[in-house]
Amino acid sequence: MLLEWDFWVFVAALSVAAFTPGPGLAAIVATTLATGARKTLWFCAGVIVGDLVWLLLSISGLAVIAQKIPLIFQCIKWAGVAYLIYLAWKIWSSPVAMGTGAAMTREKSNLARVLAGFSVTMGNPKAMLFYLALLPNLISPEHMSGPLILSLCLAVVCVLGGVFAFYMLAAQQARNKMKNSKTVRRFSRLTATALGGAAIWIAGK
Template identity: 40%
Template sequence: MDLAGLLLFSSALFIAAASPGPGIAAIVARVLGRGPKEGVAFSIGVALGDVVWLTFAILGLAALAQAFHGVFLVVKYVGAAYLLYVAYKIWSAPAVARDVAAETRGEHPAKLVLGGLALTLGNPKTIVFYLALLPTILDLTRITALGYAELVAATLTVLGMVFAGYIVLATRARRLFTTPKAIRILNRTTGAMLAGAAAAVASR
């Protein structure tokens, strides 16, 4: 596809992705609560969810998505329930000094990727961008196979930049919490952020 269209899409996606929402809140909370490794794995799942909705939009499957509304509703609530579970685990985690061994213990990367994917598939903000706003930005009926590949590459690049920025900032903030009292505050704040992200997804 032409460079102007690709830049327009990338710019719109950057603005949408960088604005705070359930996905960003969940990624930041992951990093604050469990470290950057879990944040990276979770963000990969979030990005894959964006690619799924991009594909739906380009293939003209908006009507199919409506037909399977019940399925996506279940996915939405499963994603919200997962976030609530993680929020509880982090909220109730003991406020002890972290060490390298503790940093390596956590959820399996595949589970984190699936969690991020489920969150995005049920995230109203993402759905609105790809199924409602994207058709006003690009003529989706004229996207070729090469154009689709370029859009996927642009999507992953833009989201990678946005998520990496948030992960770096959250990692730096996390290093400020060293005392048990500060860690307890961090755990409670992180748990609350995840619970808020879950509520945002489930209530829309």
């Protein structure tokens, strides 16, 4: 019963954290406006994978090592910052074309979108601290089991997936009203600004 209660406390805390505006949500909204919800799903997948990595690192205790050896986290952080800045520059400088019934920016690989989302999460110290500070206070390591770890991973996927879907649908409604290349250019640069802003925010932490 105690573990069940602790699990739902974790889900509630994760839900609040997921709905709180931050660089990840800003990038998701901006990317949806520029490329559409379908392509943004790959970015969201990268964000969720990053959260799962921090969750598993926290469970295994490796996150504590990363915290005690700052160089490890700094390498991850600055690699993510560099990649986000590179993507922001690519999107900002890319030409814009109009597609049938909707605006389209120059094609970017799905892998690049996944890596962008992954970089946002892995470079965000708040993501690490959330799992590092919350899990040990809710569930002690000796109580961890395979089914419980699986339940925690599923909770992360479901909660983040639901929150991201909410924001993407809202942004998609706005995108459907985009009619000309000038508007597309504006939202493409909004995406670049959001990714660049996420990089700056992460670098400053």
